[in-house]
Every structure is written in structure tokens, then in C-alpha cells.
Amino acid sequence: MVCCGALAADIRQIATRRGWPVVVRPLPALLHNRPEKIADYAERIVVTAHAAGRSVILAYADCGSYGGLDAVCARHGVRRLPGLHCYDVYAGSSQVAELFAADPGTYLLTDFLVRSFKRTVLAELGLDAHPELWPDYFGHYRRLVWLAQDPTPELAAAAERIAALFRLPLTRVDTGTRRLERELATLLAETEDGRRP
């Protein structure tokens, strides 16, 4: 399973619990800040894995590759997770669409983003060095919605701190990882079917 670093912890936990015979190979989550590179990175690993006689599942949504990952899937006969982003993977595309329809100025968080906000968002967007850019990045957002997988008190406190930075209200939607698990199980079954003569 070639997966986004933002999903890797949940995927490892699911794969271990289910006893799936897979190797989880995460790509850097920071690729999301250069999404045009995701497909190239993923393709290299797909090619290497196929050369080694392994089947590959892409545990990625489209993730801003704008069809780039679909092209990789088509070229190499592999499958990926449905949806546009990891938000869809956790919450389902219809729920995410409803959140944006209710307010396009919705900023979404996942547990990964809450945990890594300082590194993956503040530092990567240069806000640690240039806090004056905050309005350029976030000036039009009006609320935060945390799609929570495992909302511990520590994560809840971290999410509140992020909301305080934004000075915006925070809503928590408990998604868990059931949808991700179901989609991975489907991909795994399809891939195993594909290998059978």
C-alpha cells in the first residue's frame, strides 16, 4: 500500500488489526504542498514494486494531483481510494460537499493536521517567518471543522489552539476510520481478485 503520509498511521493500525499481508509505504505528507509531484513519486514506487512482483494499492485520493494519480492507475493497472482529498476518505464526499455548501469558507482539519499543524501548515506556508501572510492564506475562512478520527483530549486541546490562531469557531465531526477501512478492504479484495488466474 503506497499511501499518503497523512493517512499512514491509520492505515498501519488498520492493516495490523486486520492482519492484512501488506507493506505500508508512506510518501511524505508534505507533498500536499506540491501536489503536482505526487503522481511522479507514486509512479516510481509502483514501478519498483511491480518489478519486484508485488501488487500495489494507492491509498491516496486524488489529493490535488488533478487526475495525475488516475493516470498512474490507468498506466499500471492499480487502484486508488475514491474521493478528492483525505477529507472525503474519512468523512465521505457527500458530507464534505455539504460542509462546503453550508459555508465555502470552511477550513478542514484531520487528526494528522491537528497533530502536525505547526510543521505542515505554519512552517510550510512560511507563516513562522512571515506571520504577515496570514490574511493572504486564511483571510476568507469563517469556520474550522475538525474531521476527527480519534479525538483524544490532547488532540482536542490542540485543535482549540489552532482555532484560537484563526480566531474562528471550531466544530468537531467524529468520522473515525471506518470509511477508510472499508475502502481499503475493497481495494485489497479487488487487487487480490485481479491477481487470481
Place this chain on the structure above:
Amino acid sequence: MRSEELLAELYDKTLTGNGPAVLDLTRQGLDQGIGPETLLYDALIPSLEEVGARFERGDFFVPEMLIAGKAMAGALDVLRPLLAETGAATIGTIVMGTVKGDVHDIGKNLVNIMFEGAGFQVIDLGVQVSPEKFIDAIKTHKPDIVGFSAFLTTTMPMFKANINALAKSGLRDRVIVMVGGAPVTQEYADAVGADGYAADASAAVARARELLNQRKAMASA
């Protein structure tokens, strides 16, 4: 400081997004008698183009583009009235906006800066702009070009909705429609019936010029 040195310094400071230094050098250059067009075309615009090229190569990321763009915007605030005084012709007018349902405007704002630097009058309608608001702005400002920006695949269909609204209002043939944004491609632009698309800010300006020239040539034919 000699003119060449000042222009080189202005180029460098814009490249590194040093807003206060860019402002100082712009004022210093004007005090030394360097024309506003020289400051713009021989330092500021080439520098921002280099910023775009470095972004393409992966040497720069969004923050570097933003601080460079903001530094140039500060200089433009000083140069704009002077360019008008010198009779520097406006190449054209463009109405810009991020489509309804979309609040992303970083790319649009960078495009605006490049358009303004290139001599266009830019009327920015902001984010979440409805088709009705675009139409009102076109009726009011009579632009040569209208630019629709979208960052989300879910909001790109608003390009078509906007173009349909233009057609319904009888305005479609009176304005050039350009579209852009991270998920947008030439194929998508063609599919929705846009006149122009560009992958980045510099290319957008070049494409806009081409489209304007084509339209002028057709009008004089």
C-alpha cells in the same frame, strides 16, 4: 547609486520579497530621475517573472511568491499614479474574480499583480463572485477581459455557469473570457467555451495580450 545598480538592487530585493527595501529603492529611483516605466519593466516585472520561474523549478514555494508579489504591489502603489501621469497607455481592462463557492485567491492575487505591472487596469471583485456580480461589473466597467479563477474541482463548473450567464445577458461577444486556477487545464477551458487559459501568472499576461491583439485585428479587418 548608479541607475544600473539601483535597478539591479530593485530586482534583487523584489526577488527576495523585501518590501521596505523595494519601496525605498523605487522612491530613490524616481528621485534620481529614473522613469516609472523603467523601474517597472527593467526591474520589477523581470524579477517577478523570475520568481514565477523559480516556483516552476521548485526552488521557490508559495510564501516566497507571496512576499515578492506583495513587495511589487507596494512599489506599484507608488508607480501607478506616475504611470498615469506619463500617459503610459493602459493596455486593457480586466475584471477578475474567484468564482462563487470558492474562497481561494492567492493565485488570482498574483495574477492581478502581474496584469497591473504589465499595464492593465485590474478590477478585482474578490472571492465567491456570483455570475450576477460578474455581469454587473462588466456592464459597469466595460472591460476587455473577464477572468474567472477557481481552485477547486468542485467550483470549476462555475466557469460554464458564468459563461452561460454572459450569453444570456448578451455580453458574451463583448468580452474576452479567461479562466485559470490550479485544477484548470487548456482542455477544460476549451470545454467550457473560454477564450483563453494560462497555467501561471506570467503566461496569463502573455495570453491576454495575444487575445487582445487578435480581437483588435478582427475589429479592424
